[in-house]
Amino acid sequence: AQTVTQSQPEMSVQEAETVTLSCTYDTSESDYYLFWYKQPPSRQMILVIRQEAYKQQNATENRFSVNFQKAAKSFSLKISDSQLGDAAMYFCAYRRGTTSGSRLTFGEGTQLTVNP
Amino acid sequence: DSGVTQTPKHLITATGQRVTLRCSPRSGDLSVYWYQQSLDQGLQFLIQYYNGEERAKGNILERFSAQQFPDLHSELNLSSLELGDSALYFCASSSTGGGEKLFFGSGTQLSVL
Numbered sequence: 544a545q546t547v548t549q550s551q552p553e554m555s556v557q558e559a560e561t562v563t564l565s566c567t568y569d570t571s572e573s574d575y576y577l578f579w580y581k582q583p584p585s586r587q588m589i590l591v592i593r594q595e596a597y598k599q600q601n602a603t604e605n606r607f608s609v610n611f612q613k614a615a616k617s618f619s620l621k622i623s624d625s626q627l628g629d630a631a632m633y634f635c636a637y638r639r640g641t642t643s644g645s646r647l648t649f650g651e652g653t654q655l656t657v658n659p
Numbered sequence: 660d661s662g663v664t665q666t667p668k669h670l671i672t673a674t675g676q677r678v679t680l681r682c683s684p685r686s687g688d689l690s691v692y693w694y695q696q697s698l699d700q701g702l703q704f705l706i707q708y709y710n711g712e713e714r715a716k717g718n719i720l721e722r723f724s725a726q727q728f729p730d731l732h733s734e735l736n737l738s739s740l741e742l743g744d745s746a747l748y749f750c751a752s753s754s755t756g757g758g759e760k761l762f763f764g765s766g767t768q769l770s771v772l
Contacts (some may be wrong), residue, residue, distance in 0.1 A: 559694070
């Protein structure tokens with residue numbers, strides 16, 4: 544079974560600084576996708592970024608980028624120029640790359656605090 | 660706004676009761692997923708439907724059931740409710756059952772008293 548581990552229950556960053564959230568996963572599959580979701584106090588689950596395992600290039604979305612290390616099964620999220628609105632719970636998630644039925648498996652989450 | 664609509668937003672009920680949570684997926688999305696989020700168990704996958712058929716099952720209790728209707732909306736039925744069923748229940752949708760993005764609704768907060 545696939546597992547996703549986020550070893551940092553809490554992180555904090557100063558406004559305008561950079562922070563990196565860690566995630567590791569375990570799978571025997573070769574075709575899969577990795578995601579970071581953000582859950583602010585409103586509790587809405589918001590997709591931040593997605594990475595296809597077959598792509599070597601790291602995904603980037605504005606101030607958010609990932610460091611995908613396939614051999615190490617590591618998938619970290621870097622937030623640059625942190626803003627107060629980035630404060631949220633961040634979840635790393637894994638999904639098999641199949642059309643036959645594929646759930647998202649989530650990590651435990653990292654609570655990010657942004658200090659002004 | 661993700662385009663996924665969940666009703667009701669809040670539900671308060673008593674132990675032993677039955678409730679129905681409703682989800683309308685994004686326009687054009689064929690696949691619907693149900694997740695439960697609780698403090699002690701995190702985000703748990705319950706069940707997935709694709710175009711009306713059950714596609715995958717996760718940690719769903721026998722007291723819980725779901726279905727997807729021809730218009731693609733889905734309902735999650737929770738019966739014989741227990742205190743431990745109190746949680747935030749999310750519905751998500753995607754265009755197919757593959758590796759593309761899932762878009763989540765705002766959730767239904769269930770409180771069992």
